Amino acid sequence: MLEVNxxxxxxxxxTAVDSVSFKVERPxxxxxxxxxxxxxSTLLRMLNRLSDASEGTITYDGKDVTSRTGAAKRSWxxxxxxxxxxxxxxPRMDVVSNVLHGTLNSRSTLATMFNLYxxxxxxxxxxxxxxxxIAQQAAQRAExxxxxxxQRVAIARALMQDPxxxxxxxPIASLDPMNAQIVMEALRTIHEEDGRTVIANLHTxxxxxxxxxxxIGMRDGRVVFDGxxxxxxxxxxxxxxxxxxxxxxxxxxxxxxxxxxxxxRAIREAEAVV
Amino acid sequence: xxxxxxxxxxxxxxTTEIQDAYMAMTRTKRMxxxxxxxxxxxxxxxxxxxxxxxxxxxxWDGILNIFNFPGEVLKEAGEKITLLxxxxxxxFPSLVETINIAAASTLIGGLLAIVLSLLxxxxxxxxxxxxxxxxxxxxxxxxxPEIVVALVLIxxxxxxxxxxxxxxxxxxxGALGKLFSEINENASLKPLxxxxxxxxxxxxxxxxxxxxxxxxxxxxxxxxxxEINIRASAILGFVGSGGIGYDxxxxxxxxxxxxxxxxxxxxxxxxxxxxxxxLSSHYRNKLVGKA
Numbered sequence: 001m002l003e004v005n006x007x008x009x010x011x012x013x014x015t016a017v018d019s020v021s022f023k024v025e026r027p028x029x030x031x032x033x034x035x036x037x038x039x040x041s042t043l044l045r046m047l048n049r050l051s052d053a054s055e056g057t058i059t060y061d062g063k064d065v066t067s068r069t070g071a072a073k074r075s076w077x078x079x080x081x082x083x084x085x086x087x088x089x090x091p092r093m094d095v096v097s098n099v100l101h102g103t104l105n106s107r108s109t110l111a112t113m114f115n116l117y118x119x120x121x122x123x124x125x126x127x128x129x130x131x132x133x134i135a136q137q138a139a140q141r142a143e144x145x146x147x148x149x150x151q152r153v154a155i156a157r158a159l160m161q162d163p164x165x166x167x168x169x170x171p172i173a174s175l176d177p178m179n180a181q182i183v184m185e186a187l188r189t190i191h192e193e194d195g196r197t198v199i200a201n202l203h204t205x206x207x208x209x210x211x212x213x214x215x216i217g218m219r220d221g222r223v224v225f226d227g228x229x230x231x232x233x234x235x236x237x238x239x240x241x242x243x244x245x246x247x248x249x250x251x252x253x254x255x256x257x258x259x260x261x262x263x264x265r266a267i268r269e270a271e272a273v274v
Numbered sequence: 275x276x277x278x279x280x281x282x283x284x285x286x287x288x289t290t291e292i293q294d295a296y297m298a299m300t301r302t303k304r305m306x307x308x309x310x311x312x313x314x315x316x317x318x319x320x321x322x323x324x325x326x327x328x329x330x331x332x333x334w335d336g337i338l339n340i341f342n343f344p345g346e347v348l349k350e351a352g353e354k355i356t357l358l359x360x361x362x363x364x365x366f367p368s369l370v371e372t373i374n375i376a377a378a379s380t381l382i383g384g385l386l387a388i389v390l391s392l393l394x395x396x397x398x399x400x401x402x403x404x405x406x407x408x409x410x411x412x413x414x415x416x417x418x419p420e421i422v423v424a425l426v427l428i429x430x431x432x433x434x435x436x437x438x439x440x441x442x443x444x445x446x447x448g449a450l451g452k453l454f455s456e457i458n459e460n461a462s463l464k465p466l467x468x469x470x471x472x473x474x475x476x477x478x479x480x481x482x483x484x485x486x487x488x489x490x491x492x493x494x495x496x497x498x499x500x501e502i503n504i505r506a507s508a509i510l511g512f513v514g515s516g517g518i519g520y521d522x523x524x525x526x527x528x529x530x531x532x533x534x535x536x537x538x539x540x541x542x543x544x545x546x547x548x549x550x551x552x553l554s555s556h557y558r559n560k561l562v563g564k565a
Contacts, residue, residue: 116304122297127293133283136292139295
């Protein structure tokens with residue numbers, strides 16, 4: 001299916017992404033982890049063709065994606081939806097309009113200017129919103145929603161594109177633990193029920209472990225780990241983050257379950273000292 | 275979707291309700307949009323017909339002649355194309371005079387605009403009760419056409435560049451003051467609070483707290499105004515303030531035979547505007563720090 005070969009991106013003298021290669025054979029959920037500046041976002045932006053690759057190729061179903069321009073490039077972008085950390089919705093437009101933006105690739109500018117979306121599309125948009133549990137907010141402005149709701153609108157926009165691949169760039173980094181869980185479970189369900197490939201940049205290890213079938217670790221633009229969550233030992237994680245022995249997974253965790261175990265252990269340790 | 279985490283799904287019935295409600299809303303919006311479009315087109319067409327029927331010459335008869343004059347100018351300039359460089363050199367000193375008028379008036383008007391804008395921005399004003407007064411003052415400065423001010427001043431002070439400079443500076447103060455004040459509104463008040471906590475005076479707070487935040491945007495509007503003022507000072511040459519406008523008027527009133535001069539002056543003005551546009555974007559980028 002998706003094949004990334006020696007993909008490289010340089011900004012001036014700095015190499016943000018350095019000869020990254022990986023293959024995705026069947027629809028799975030992939031988590032990309034690594035510390036800030038490891039090139040995760042740049043990689044995702046290149047996959048969506050938001051930015052051009054300096055070297056290397058991306059192929060999908062045997063067809064080259066990297067060399068596409070104009071309408072062919074936009075058609076690829078409609079097949080490979082993107083979800084952003086800051087949601088990137090149009091704040092002053094209502095929720096359904098924002099979701100309908102997912103169909104822009106197949107509509108003319110004039111029709112979208114006068115808001116002439118077909119009734120079937122509007123119905124479908126509201127069904128998707130219902131699936132994500134925010135149909136009630138359909139007529140509200142996007143800016144009036146909470147962060148977690150806005151991110152679900154962004155996911156609905158992605159689903160409206162009916163994409164093969166969903167790219168999520170730090171989808172839960174701006175959310176509280178409860179909303180983070182809702183958004184991650186929504187992405188997981190979309191992968192399981194619709195059979196779409198999900199590639200998500202994640203900044204916490206435990207999220208990647210919990211939701212992903214495969215984890216890719218990046219450090220300084222290079223892939224330093226590629227395997228299943230089970231293969232991701234603490235040693236491998238220390239290598240990805242360039243951390244020393246004081247590194248602990250719980251300390252970066254934002255999930256609600258881990259908080260319990262960490263707190264419980266802290267209490268045990270405290271008791272032991274006493 | 276029946277899972278428990280995202281599953282505040284409302285069921286098919288409620289979803290249909292929401293769909294219908296949203297469709298009804300969309301239909302109303304579209305209807306209003308359609309009505310507005312029809313009214314707009316009807317007003318435009320009827321207004322045009324009325325204006326055309328009252329027009330002395332008639333729009334449709336005149337429109338065909340619209341290219342006659344530029345055609346004549348271009349034809350004559352084309353015939354005497356070898357003379358153009360010499361003419362451009364000849365008119366260069368009056369161009370410098372025009373640019374001088376524009377530069378002086380932009381500078382003086384801009385400084386006045388800074389004071390007026392700070393005095394008329396909510397949250398920054400020295401005398402909050404007088405905000406309205408300063409705003410009306412700027413309205414007056416903008417409302418009076420600069421050519422009227424220039425004519426009055428030329429009558430009082432005699433012809434020359436000074437009346438033109440004062441006239442343009444007054445208009446610039448009003449126009450830039452309003453734009454500057456809108457920029458000031460977006461400035462963060464937190465640095466001001468910080469300075470106030472150290473016991474700084476109002477002018478110190480403005481100078482050190484507001485100006486660094488807004489200077490790049492001020493500069494960019496001031497440079498745009500400078501371009502507009504070059505054109506304005508060329509126009510004021512027509513009423514006797516000297517500069518390249520005076521030469522343009524002379525060349526025009528001679529009519530055929532001097533169109534090469536008209537062409538040379540237009541080329542000079544165009545090159546000047548291009549030059550200052552490039553210069554201003556260069557310095558603006560430098561100030562914003564994009565290099």
